[in-house]
Amino acid sequence: MGGGMFFLVCLMLLAHSSILVRPKKLNDNSLEGKNIFILAGQSNMAGRGSLVPMPSECQRNPRILRLNAKLTWEEAQEPLHQDIDIHKTCGIGPGMAFANSILERDSARVGVIGLVPCAVGATNITAWQRGGFLFNQLVERAQAALRDGGRIRGILWYQGESNTDNLENVKGYKGKLETFFKDIRSDLKLPQLPIIQVALASGQNATYTEMVRKAQLEIKLPNVTCIDAKGLQIQSDKLHLTTEAEVRLGKMLAGAALKIMEHI
C-alpha cells in the first residue's frame, strides 16, 4: 500500500470511528444507563404480599428490568423473586414500588432501573456470610448484572427475622451483619457502595426482635442507612408485611435511594 493510499485509509477509518460509530457520550455522573439495585435478605424483601389486586404502584414499566435466574435482563414484574426464592410462594415485595417511585420522582434524570433479586426466605445472618451459597450467588448475580453496562447504585437489605428465635442468634447479630456488609462491598470491589437496610417490623419473639432492631439501628458504617419498618402493617401470620405495607416500604426505600443519588 502506498503512503498516500495508507493516509487515505487512515483518514476514512478515523472519520468512520469518530463520526459514524462514536457512542453517544454520557456524562460519567449521569443517571442514564442502567441504575442497578440489588435486593437481598429474607422473606419480607422477597415478598409475601397478596398479588391480587395488584397495586398501581407495582405495575410493570418498560424502564424497570429484572435480572432473572438465568442471568438475563427482562421487563420486571411481581413477584420479582419467583425464580430466586424458589421454595416458597412469592408475592408482592418492595421492589416494584421502589423502582416505580424512583421513576415517578426523578424520571427526567433516571434512565432505566435494573433490579437484581437475591433474597431468600427464612435465611439467618450466618447463612449470608462470605463463602456461603447466598453470598456467592449475590456476587455472581451482581457481576452478571454489570456485563452490559450500568452501575450498581446500592443494595436494599431486609433480613433478621430468622435471628429472633433465641438469644444466641441475637448476640452475634451485629458483628455478623457488619462483616457481611464489609465483605460484600469488598468482593464487589465497591468499597463505598450504598446499603439501605430495613430495621425489622416483626420477628418470632418480641424481646429478641427489639434486640435485633437495636443492632440494626446502631450500625455506623459509611453509606449504610437504615429505614425503620416498625409499625408497618403485618399479615395474620405475624411475620410478613401486607401488600400495602410493602408498597409503603418500597416508597421509603426510594426516598433513601434518591437522597443518595442526589450526590451523583
Ligand SMILES: *[C@@H]1O[C@H](CO)[C@@H](O)[C@H](O)[C@H]1NC(C)=O
Ligand atoms: C442458620 O442457617 C443455617 C443454614 O440454613 C443453619 O444451618 C444454621 O443452623 C442456622 N444457624 C442458627 C444459629 O440458627
Ligand SMILES: *[C@@H]1O[C@H](CO)[C@@H](O)[C@H](O)[C@H]1NC(C)=O
Ligand atoms: C457514598 O456513596 C456515594 C455514591 O456512591 C459516594 O459518592 C460517596 O462518596 C459515598 N460516601 C462515603 C462516605 O463513602
Ligand SMILES: *[C@@H]1O[C@H](CO)[C@@H](O)[C@H](O)[C@H]1NC(C)=O
Ligand atoms: C422470648 O423468649 C424468652 C426466652 O425464651 C421468653 O422468656 C419470653 O417470654 C419470650 N418473649 C415473647 C414476647 O415471646
